[in-house]
Amino acid sequence: MKYLYYPGCSLRSTGRAYEESLLSVLKVLDIPFEELNDWNCCGATSYVSIDETDAFALAARNLALAELQSPDGTINLIAPCSACFLVLLKTERYLESYPDVREKINSTLDKAGLHYHGRVNVRHPLDVFVNDYGLENITKRVKYPLKGLKVASYYGCQMVRPFKTFDHSHYPETMDRLVKVLGAEPVDWPLKTRCCGGSLTGTIQEAGLRLNRLLLKEAEKRGADIMLTCCPLCQHNLECYQERINRKFDEKINIPVAFFTQLMGVALGLSEKELGMQRLFKMPSLKQITHPKGEMANAW
């Protein structure tokens, strides 16, 4: 089964490390994929809240393009950014459930010579790795088990809500299960789907910083060495504002925040460059990992 890959804008900007690590991991696991041709902006959460129909049309163009690219059968479209994942998923579900919406959107797409027939399954890469490729197969490919590393998995909100797809809406565990087969130790904490503030850090910054502070402090308090995310905006918020939070609230927060695909890559034996490690602000100390060439340990 070949996957189609929808990068979205974040993975080409703030979340480049996510794309680099994701593609490297897909390649090393021999999971076949190709990028969606001529994809466009998903519209993110902002467009949906202004005009739902227009937003659906924008997102549905990507779904119709996917059908054009894969003429037969069901298409698994990987959307790594949580916002893209949610918007594309919502469009897919609405077009399936509401014939009047489908008709309206298709009449718009028709003008551009496109049509959506309902063959696309929007998938998050976490779901693909854990449920399609399988934890057992990942275990077999792990070269450097991340022994002793304590990981706080942070899922954010959009991947699990409001649609229930591959995990529980309030207490997901897929990333924790993945972390375990990588040899690390998942930290149990109750804030794994609590809001990171989203775009608040750029608008009402005080509110945004307050939310991030709660998450970071609790992860540290529970003994996590690193926080893992599956969304470029969550990663950006949690990683980049630590200094500002410390100044504002008189804290001493200092915890690395990486993409789950980066940690996967480390365990699978990929190089620093392949995983975009140099793009992180904070490097986790991974003395426990003994790489034969010493390369990885130094990188971290």
Place this chain on the structure above:
Amino acid sequence: MHGNGHNGTVRIGFYICHCGHNIASIVDVKAVSEYIKSLSGVVISCEYKYMCSDPGQELIQKDIKEHSLNRIIVASCSPLLHEHTFRTAVEKGGLNPYYFQMVNIREDVSWVHTDMKAATEKAKDLSRAAVQRVFHHKSLETKHVKIHPDVLIVGGGIAGIHAALTLANAGKKVYLIERNPTIGGHMAMFDKTFPTLDCAACILTPKMSQVKNHPNIILWTYSEVAKVDGYVGNYKISIRRKPRYVNEELCVGCMDCIEKCVYKEGKTPDEFNVGLSKRKPIYIPFPQATPQIVVIDRETCIEFKSGRCKKTCVEACDRKAIDFKQKEEIKEIEVGTIILTTGYQTFDASRVPFYGYGKYPNVYTSLEVERLVNASGPTGGELILRDGRHPKTVGIIHCVGSRDKNTNRWCSRTCCMYSLKLAHLLKEHTDAEVYNFYIDIRAAGKSYEEFYDKLLDENVHFIRGRVAEVSDWAVRPSEEGKLIIRAEDTLIGIVRRVPVDMVVLAVGMEPQADSQDVRRMFNISCSTEGFFLERHPKLAPVDTFTDGIFIAGACQGPKDIPDSVAQAGAAAAQALILIDSGEIELEPNTAYVVQNECSGCRTCLTICPFTAISRDEAKQKAFINEALCKGCGTCVAACPSGAIKQNLFEDEMIFSEIDGLLKMESPACC
């Protein structure tokens, strides 16, 4: 004999009912009546305000005699309501009741349409269809089957116990089957009962021993129904009696064997204490278990696992009651009626992971707390938490697995009241501060609201709002080491964080895990949520769609003890009606096989949902048991050689009816 068959001239009487304004306000009944009068075969056509009234029925009887009518049609409400009424009237008038036909112009016409002209046309079409149909009606005989006087009751909770005692006291022989080693059900596990706060065991255990000692009750515990055959009045049941490995005749329940078991301490979670304590492989569920007979659990007993146990239990028993060679036994019984009282299961709280059950040791389910506060419970009634502490603050979360579209949508009806009761008991035992987090307090029952008032006076806190989460996420020093309940207090519009030592989840009531298997075995229906379906939600609450099978208690839907007992009494009364009338009348709308045309292909055997069809292997033909046939018509449609016909639904009747609807003259009536 009721006369007037197919040979003579057909003389139809047609009656259209106003049903007050129900029909007459939308259908021009006069126009319909006049139109029908013009059709061939119709001798009388008239309208009347209430056909179901005594004068209405007498009108039919009078006309049958005066005008020698031999077909009667009434256009009124649904046959479900009054078909029986009119058939009886027709029979009193001296005509075979199956010459009667009913047209539903209320539910199918006046109640669902607003355009009078169109509605009147539809009423005419339906009536004309009936006129053409009755030409083909035949005289049919009602059949009767005898009712075996014995009753099977499945499930020995409070509903089963009450139904068994009611029937036994009325002199009927009852088989009470319970799959656990003891009867008593959930009620035996409860501490006190709301709103009177009398002890559950004190009011239940006398009834349990009455069951054990009643000469008319045969009690088989540790037993399950394996097979159900037959039909109303004549059920043949196989009961699987699981081996206890203890001879029931010999054991007196002295428990010496339990004491002497090679296990010095229990190792297996004790079912009766919901896993809060451990039991040995040889055990009695609780002190008042009925029957008071020991049972050996072969899954955990060393003798069964290795065959090399010292068998100290055998040595300890001076009555030689322990028998490791005991085998499963199948008992065959015959009964006429069955009452299902199979109860419910509590909602699995780990399905709501954000309430932390199974993760935080001090989160309990309500059923666990019942045991925890009980004097014969795992802690002797002392409220010690799993981490050894005594709680100073307790939060009770209502509607866990109820009124929630992510889990179960229904209200479990008992949780509000038992939460109030537990709040009272927790305060009594510990003097803790108790917080109730509720959506609505549903205290609808005799003296229930007063009990709620009493709790308010006892300074129990009530916070209206569904709880978002229970966590150990402390943000203030005062919250360290506590469980924090986060909920929106919808009465004052703020989000509250309440740190507590103990959380009680008021878990809802669900159908038993195997309710679908039981449903199939007894050939009854379930409602969408999986509870057994009653024949009518208001007027036949303990009947099922299968004659002779009744339901009572929480297997029909969540209910408390008083309601379960009331239903159990009702189910017993329904069974008594059948038993004491001695026989039951069967609808003659059954299917029959035209023997010459049957090829013996077995198609009908596999599709009959009531297992009413068998195959006569000597003749190689299908045979339909009229007592089992419900007249669904599936076999009639499926038979490839058209060899199966159905009374009241013969091809010519249906086709004439269709012709009538399409305004085509049917050949027979011209």
